[in-house]
Amino acid sequence: MSSLDPSNIERSDPATANEAFKLLSDETRLEVLCTLWEVHDPAEEVPVRFAELRERVNVDDPGRLNYHLNKLGDTFVRRTEDGYVLMDAGKRIVRMVLSGTAIDDPEIEPVAVDISCWYCGGQPEWSYREGWRYLECTNCDARCVESFPPGVISKTEFPPSGLRGRTPIEINEADRIWGAHRRASVMDSVCPECAGEMPITSVDTCADHQPDWDEYQYCENCGSIFWMLVTHVCERCKYRWRMPTLFYPSRHPAVVAFFYDHGIEFDLATYEQRMHLLGFEEELLSEDPLRIRISIRLEDEMLGLTFDERMEVVDMNRGG
Template sequence: MSPPPPSETELSDPATGNKAFQLLSDETRVAILQTLWEAHDPADETPIRFAELRERLGADDPGRLNYHLNKLADNFVRRTEDGYELMESGKRMVRMLLSGTAIDDPQVEPVAVDISCWYCGSQPEWSYREGWRYLECTNCEARCVESFPPGVISKSEFPPSGLRDRTPNEINEADRIWGAHRRASIIDGVCPECAGEMPVTSVDICGDHQPDWDEYQFCENCGSIFWMLVSHVCEGCKYRWRMPTLFYPSRHPAVVAFFYDHGIEFDLATYEQRARLLDFEEELLSEDPLRIRISVPSEDEILRLTFDEHMDVVNVDRCK
């Protein structure tokens, strides 16, 4: 019989997080996790014996090493008859350290990449600073969001580990794929940070939307070039993501089939096809209940999808 799921109180108890921080506040314990990670072979899940662990760490005091192992046991380290091994929680902790998210702050100066600005078609530049990836057009001053500097057409989180041993174009491609999968996970209601529930928490619709589409400048009334924006917040880790409603049709099979019927292998993850979003048309059918229709054109035919307040599709139809 499966164990009962943790209660809401257990999941939200801050003492759980405090305990994890306390356990890893000692450098010896962090060294133990790193050593177990280095000894770990994904193809051969063999625990490491105490004597070998002590030798790898260069620990002179076996009693002190055993004390720290006991502290880590049942949280990050599993003790077996054959020795010690990392639990999945321990592996995640080491992976976070290896990603550089917690400690590194690399910077990459702007460099041209082989894609096109989806507003003006020119070649943008890629750069990295403070844990964020920037795509900036050197030809236009598109500003789709008020918080972006002029010319920054895209900005997203990207772990420092993704920069290692890659050229700028390879980094940009890895970032594209990584971001596309995270966005898809959020649309499907699963947090990409902790795998918790990440429902739609609000759909913000500008009451007087007036962006300058000729210059690709945001609306001063809402601070965005996009009329409707959807927010998701994870119920577990509070991770928040906000994106235009125009992204949501990309997850529906009818849209993929619609483009395929017109000879297009639709993949919104590519920068070139992302420009297709600018051709989608939004309609606010009703506010209570909320109903939003997004029309997807291709040649002489239109695919229309109607979404509810949860951004679930409630109707699909095709028309000429």
């Protein structure tokens, strides 16, 4: 199978994108998209006839509705012999509206959740504001990165639509699953936002790493409590994701088997399991070529994995 040459793939024209936004700036056109979505059946695509669409959208002038349908045609709505259906681009627009991103701004006050702070073991509280899920410890002022307020042990993006119909505990669980899949996608170099190529752009190691582990405070030299950080940037939409190297061994079969042999089902299935990551030992073997060794110790046994600049395992050993 031959591979595609990226240079031959047509890039999005900014003028085309601007035209698309102009098309959607009209309230009636958005109502048409949402109406077609309401009657859309994922299992069976049934076109909506003009008369029914006019009644649902509540447009008195048929010429006016026809004008807006023509504007949406070939981009968001397809006309068939039996009526009108949403094209994939139209479905994506409605899904974005339904997700509430950049539209809704809900807030959920802090509520205690049945997990432990992976820094001090204290009681965290879950809250939601400005499109972000916060997990804050009520017992310590841990600050793993400079951009986090004191006490925030975890902060992730989560769409407002995920809040609907769920209790805070259920939202917290959904967020954990949502975040785990997005993180896995990033580690596989696929952008969780647009599915574009998302390669590693840098693996940064702090030359003078001095975090305050007694108070769980970040190193002032690099702004993180973690010594080594990996950055991925999407080549398509420029979405950026940064995370510790410690996450990369978590999905390797040898690591899962190593924990399982010691009676631990390790898959980061719970927030408590993240405390295992803090016990991983890192060593910079060489800078050129980059080689990073991450060792995991359980009881009287040790598993060591060596990673290259793409955070792929190039060597592994297990012993006492």
